[in-house]
Amino acid sequence: MSSGDRSQAVDVQESKTYEVRTYGCQMNVHDSERLSGLLEGAGYVRAPEGSDGDADVVVFNTCAVRENADNKLYGNLGRLAPMKTKRPGMQIAVGGCLAQKDRDTIVKRAPWVDVVFGTHNIGKLPVLLERARVQEEAQIEIAESLEAFPSTLPTRRESAYAAWVSISVGCNNTCTFCIVPALRGKEKDRRTGDILAEIEALVGEGVSEITLLGQNVNAYGSDIGDREAFGKLLRACGQIEGLERVRFTSPHPRDFTDDVIAAMAATPNVMPQLHMPMQSGSDTVLKAMRRSYRQDRFLGIIEKVRAAIPDAAITTDIIVGFPGETEEDFEQTLHAVREARFSAAFTFQYSKRPGTPAATMEGQIPKEVVQARYERLVALQEEISWDENKKQVGRTLELMVAEGEGRKDGATHRLSGRAPDNRLVHFTKPDAEVRPGDVVTVEITYAAPHHLLAEGAVLDVRRTRAGDAWEKRNAAEAVKPAGVMLGLPKIGAPEPLPVATGSGCGCD
Numbered sequence: 001m002s003s004g005d006r007s008q009a010v011d012v013q014e015s016k017t018y019e020v021r022t023y024g025c026q027m028n029v030h031d032s033e034r035l036s037g038l039l040e041g042a043g044y045v046r047a048p049e050g051s052d053g054d055a056d057v058v059v060f061n062t063c064a065v066r067e068n069a070d071n072k073l074y075g076n077l078g079r080l081a082p083m084k085t086k087r088p089g090m091q092i093a094v095g096g097c098l099a100q101k102d103r104d105t106i107v108k109r110a111p112w113v114d115v116v117f118g119t120h121n122i123g124k125l126p127v128l129l130e131r132a133r134v135q136e137e138a139q140i141e142i143a144e145s146l147e148a149f150p151s152t153l154p155t156r157r158e159s160a161y162a163a164w165v166s167i168s169v170g171c172n173n174t175c176t177f178c179i180v181p182a183l184r185g186k187e188k189d190r191r192t193g194d195i196l197a198e199i200e201a202l203v204g205e206g207v208s209e210i211t212l213l214g215q216n217v218n219a220y221g222s223d224i225g226d227r228e229a230f231g232k233l234l235r236a237c238g239q240i241e242g243l244e245r246v247r248f249t250s251p252h253p254r255d256f257t258d259d260v261i262a263a264m265a266a267t268p269n270v271m272p273q274l275h276m277p278m279q280s281g282s283d284t285v286l287k288a289m290r291r292s293y294r295q296d297r298f299l300g301i302i303e304k305v306r307a308a309i310p311d312a313a314i315t316t317d318i319i320v321g322f323p324g325e326t327e328e329d330f331e332q333t334l335h336a337v338r339e340a341r342f343s344a345a346f347t348f349q350y351s352k353r354p355g356t357p358a359a360t361m362e363g364q365i366p367k368e369v370v371q372a373r374y375e376r377l378v379a380l381q382e383e384i385s386w387d388e389n390k391k392q393v394g395r396t397l398e399l400m401v402a403e404g405e406g407r408k409d410g411a412t413h414r415l416s417g418r419a420p421d422n423r424l425v426h427f428t429k430p431d432a433e434v435r436p437g438d439v440v441t442v443e444i445t446y447a448a449p450h451h452l453l454a455e456g457a458v459l460d461v462r463r464t465r466a467g468d469a470w471e472k473r474n475a476a477e478a479v480k481p482a483g484v485m486l487g488l489p490k491i492g493a494p495e496p497l498p499v500a501t502g503s504g505c506g507c508d
Contacts, residue, residue, distance in 0.1 A: 018055055021059065024061075026211070027213060028097075031096070038126055039125070053080050058090075063098065064096075064100075077110040092115075093115035093116070093129060097121075160436070160473040161206065162466075169188050171215035175279075175290055189223035191224075199240055208245065209245035214250075217251050218256055219247055232263075233261035234248075240269075245271050246269050253298050264308070273312065273421045282329035303456055311421060317346045321369065322350045352356060386447065389451075391447075392444045394437040394443070397420070397425065399418060414439075442458055
């Protein structure tokens with residue numbers, strides 16, 4: 001922190017509350033954990049759930065992938081304007097991909113915003129908030145390159161038992177529909193030793209499941225000159241004692257090698273789950289999207305994964321209505337979906353994003369045509385998802401108990417958990433105490449398209465260190481005093497660890 005920044009860290013006599021609102025991909029969720037950690041390190045206290053803007057600082061961590069991202073942001077900012085007028089000292093900050101793209105446009109459209117920061121300098125948020133307060137004018141600071149790898153920043157993780165771990169930031173692909181590489185920059189890989197050290201530290205705190213995170217996660221190694229680095233990383237995760245589940249998102253078919261499949265199959269704690277964005281089943285559309293594979297290559301990967309890991313659940317992303325997509329092209333997508341038999345698909349109607357090559361392509365598809373195709377695709381995938389889930393009936397599965405995943409659990413007297421392949425399972429609440437992070441064994445009795453039920457008695461309950469961590473964290477938060485904020489002792493990014501994100505924005 002510079003001397004100028006230190007001079008602005010004046011004492012505040014009472015705690016200030018904060019709220020972080022997150023839009024977009026897993027990388028945004030992970031960045032929001034960092035933003036929360038930075039704010040708490042600077043003395044802010046998290047606002048109670050459901051505060052809905054009734055906080056001293058409201059931070060929007062934005063996404064720029066979908067067409068309505070701008071409208072959603074400015075609509076929410078508009079709703080906060082009268083609240084800010086009535087609440088002297090309230091501050092509003094906007095960060096993330098949309099901030100990186102729009103920059104000073106945000107303050108022009110919403111002049112009551114105090115801070116705008118980008119994807120590369122999230123560590124500066126506390127400094128910028130204090131500077132805006134002292135100078136009484138908006139602070140706009142957008143870095144053009146990464147200032148500190150996100151994992152070197154303080155963190156307030158949302159889960160005590162599962163954690164994101166960034167392995168790379170940025171993307172080297174040039175997909176014509178995607179604006180993310182322009183906003184997050186070229187791929188930069190994190191040192192393997194630093195990744196493993198973070199995972200070991202998390203396991204030491206009680207975390208039992210980690211998800212490796214990257215904009216193009218299996219391209220890991222391209223920045224350090226090792227094409228097999230990602231497979232090696234998966235195998236190394238298998239050597240970490242106490243780490244029960246390893247997942248990753250999102251890979252790209254171009255970089256998905258046989259070595260990665262072999263590493264998944266040979267490493268027991270790497271879960272039988274794969275999210276592989278297809279985007280389209282048409283070779284013509286894939287070429288226009290500037291995707292470096294074709295339908296045969298994609299389906300070949302799926303076939304190899306299923307040969308090596310028969311129980312693998314494979315999910316995907318699909319865009320409907322890309323410019324120039326014909327009915328024949330769309331039929332090729334339906335064909336690929338029938339062949340791949342995804343357990344689930346995240347389907348999107350193409351949305352034009354300014355600044356992407358696809359936005360100015362000829363052959364933009366009428367909305368009603370896109371809608372009709374989208375509905376046909378969703379209907380087909382629903383049928384396949386249900387059929388694939390029915391195959392789970394009668395199986396005995398180990399579930400990691402989840403927190404907040406079953407919206408109706410209270411009414412149905414059930415709990416919810418995730419199977420090894422990440423399917424969501426609602427199960428009968430046992431007599432024994434079960435905590436998020438614990439593991440239960442159940443038999444699947446019923447299948448719906450998007451979840452499974454285990455309606456019989458739980459066969460086994462295994463209390464875990466992850467459950468202990470959840471219990472300890474909840475107990476600590478229940479008795480945590482509000483405290484007094486004495487200046488901003490931890491403003492800005494801390495000193496980086498020995499070396500130095502993107503991910504699954506549905507654009508991999």
